[in-house]
Amino acid sequence: MECTINWMGADGMAFVAETGSGHLLNMDGAPDGGGRNLAPRPMETVLAGTGGCTAYDVVLILKRGRHDVRGCQVKLRAERAQTEPKVFTAIHMHFVVSGRGLNAAAVERAVALSHEKYCSASIMLAKTAEITTSVEIVEV
Known part of the structure; x- marks a missing residue:
């Protein structure tokens, strides 16, 4: 890469x-x-990339399991260290997964698999940040 x-x-x-x-x-x-606030901060892009990485995994895992997933949103909230280097120290990811007849256990397992095995970004950030997740399922 x-x-x-x-x-x-x-x-x-x-x-x-x-x-x-x-x-x-x-x-x-x-x-x-010294910036002009014309685009995201570099650390915001790291957080956004992590959200994209884990959402990708969750959707792919659910689709491969033949679950009728229709949408996946991840809301991330992060805290950073007060002193340099201002690494992420805590990240909470709230997943809102929509579909038809989704099994809560399957969705929670997809989220867990992402963070334990597949999402390189969240696994890397877990070296400095406590990562927590929550799941909400919406029937559509």
Whole structure:
């Protein structure tokens, strides 16, 4: 996997990442850190990527199990250390999974499998952060 980050110039703290798959991701800093608040902070992108990684796993696991999953939303809330390096110290992920006739045990197992075996991002962040999860199932 590769990624190239380019600083967008001396008038701020904006960066553009070009991923190995050819996609662009903009990032910027807060005004108090020299940024102009034009894009997500780099650590927000780490959190968002983690949410995407685990949601991907949950949907894939449920689909492979032939469950009628129709939607998956993950709401993440994170806390960071007060001093440098300001790593994530706690992350809570609330999964809202919708579908028809979803089995609660199967959904909870999919979430657990993601965090114990498949989601590289959450497993990596668990080295510094306590990761907790909750599940809500919505019938559609």
